[in-house]
Amino acid sequence: MIKKILLLCIICISTIIHSQETIFSFENDLKKSSSDIKDVIPIVNEKTGEIAFFVADAKNVYAYKLNKQFEVVDKMTSENKERKFKQFVGYSISKNGDYNLYLQNNGYSKKFLEIKFSFKKKTVSLKKFSLKNSTEIYVESISYKNKFYIISAYPHTRGFVISFFNENKEFNRKLIGNKIEDFLTKKNKKISVGRLLYDNKTKLSLIDKDVPNSIEIVGKPLKIYKEQNSLIFSFDNNPLYTQLFSVNLKSFNCSATKFIKPLQNITSKKKTNSFLFEDKIALMSSFSKGLQLNIVDTTSRKVLKEFLIHNGKEIKFKNTPIIQEGGMYNDYREMESSKKFLRKINSSNVGVSFKRILNGNYQIVIGGYKEQRTAPMPMGGFGGMPIAGIGGLTVSINPTQFAFNSYANTKSTRIESLVDEDFNHLKGRISENAFDKMKDYNSTSNGATVFKYFDFYIKTNYKTFSKTFTFKKFID
Numbered sequence: 082m083i084k085k086i087l088l089l090c091i092i093c094i095s096t097i098i099h100s101q102e103t104i105f106s107f108e109n110d111l112k113k114s115s116s117d118i119k120d121v122i123p124i125v126n127e128k129t130g131e132i133a134f135f136v137a138d139a140k141n142v143y144a145y146k147l148n149k150q151f152e153v154v155d156k157m158t159s160e161n162k163e164r165k166f167k168q169f170v171g172y173s174i175s176k177n178g179d180y181n182l183y184l185q186n187n188g189y190s191k192k193f194l195e196i197k198f199s200f201k202k203k204t205v206s207l208k209k210f211s212l213k214n215s216t217e218i219y220v221e222s223i224s225y226k227n228k229f230y231i232i233s234a235y236p237h238t239r240g241f242v243i244s245f246f247n248e249n250k251e252f253n254r255k256l257i258g259n260k261i262e263d264f265l266t267k268k269n270k271k272i273s274v275g276r277l278l279y280d281n282k283t284k285l286s287l288i289d290k291d292v293p294n295s296i297e298i299v300g301k302p303l304k305i306y307k308e309q310n311s312l313i314f315s316f317d318n319n320p321l322y323t324q325l326f327s328v329n330l331k332s333f334n335c336s337a338t339k340f341i342k343p344l345q346n347i348t349s350k351k352k353t354n355s356f357l358f359e360d361k362i363a364l365m366s367s368f369s370k371g372l373q374l375n376i377v378d379t380t381s382r383k384v385l386k387e388f389l390i391h392n393g394k395e396i397k398f399k400n401t402p403i404i405q406e407g408g409m410y411n412d413y414r415e416m417e418s419s420k421k422f423l424r425k426i427n428s429s430n431v432g433v434s435f436k437r438i439l440n441g442n443y444q445i446v447i448g449g450y451k452e453q454r455t456a457p458m459p460m461g462g463f464g465g466m467p468i469a470g471i472g473g474l475t476v477s478i479n480p481t482q483f484a485f486n487s488y489a490n491t492k493s494t495r496i497e498s499l500v501d502e503d504f505n506h507l508k509g510r511i512s513e514n515a516f517d518k519m520k521d522y523n524s525t526s527n528g529a530t531v532f533k534y535f536d537f538y539i540k541t542n543y544k545t546f547s548k549t550f551t552f553k554k555f556i557d
Contacts, residue, residue: 111157143159157198165186168187193209221282234282239261258274266319287480292480293514351367367431374387401497431449515556527543528543539554
């Protein structure tokens, strides 16, 4: 008996050790002031494997460049001031190795600031630019493959605009989708893709399919996916169709298509959503009496699998209890009744996600969430830092951090399932992912952040007394 207990202890200790690994620590030796760290921005150069790690306090921003062996190979301090620009919206990396951060002066503003950090020249330069059309509004920004793109829309134009800097640092604008046939509103009235973006700008999620996504993230009616040099816009405002719009960021060619949602005969009080993964799309429809989830091949449009939930009947394909988290009086509850599950999610915004896990299998999450009346949990912020007077980060600057925050603080009702590559249900326990493991190493330090480094995650922590950053590695 004692041997068994010792073996179990060894296994548990081994699991804990291998779930996280300290891979790097360095001293923030550029910082001389006693002011608190306000926030950090990690930027991974996808071409070289380098990391630019920006640290801000109330007076300065300290920039460290790490090579792919996690060694500090360069560093510099900036003291430039531009107080009215407060919101980080993205970044880019120039071919010469300069790192560029982009800010707005407030949410959905037309005015932007570029801050260029040149490690080679040890200089920092600032440049202002703006969206010049009077009726144009900012929708979202995207940092993808070391480039920065701004998406904007007009109220009376069929298409929308993607703006970007070319290699000569010229500000380019491309009108997208002005010749695409009409989309559909919630009530099946024709509408342009530009107007859809214009109307739904506050109901948008940027999706990283390679990280664990909470129901709050996938439950939005408008999602943007980054895939194979393209942006794919997914619209779930219509109860009958998921409408997709794709634009290639090299050629700026675009295309549109739509997929039929399940439960077409249900016309009222139906909740729907979708999720794109690999070359497939998951289409979900739910109402008070049931739920249907179809897995469809996006090329052949063939339905590969159907998952059904009937009111009052056992949910046979789930691997967890019905989980409710984030309630006002009870943070975590479990239930078994499909009737309660359907009632809960159909009074909410519904969502579904798929994630490829070990052995080629998939993990499915199905559920719903309610909009919270309280202010969202802050991502930290650069507070009163003189450089740009920075006061907040957006999802564009570090989507992994936002995904982790949402995952760790979810307020949803959901089930989780395991299926094989042919979407047949698998029995067994769902293993912890990297985000689950990070919860055990939670930190309130302002120098704490989470980011993806190729095929693993890094969680940082900061010790104020020693001015030391620690990087821990986490894997699914």
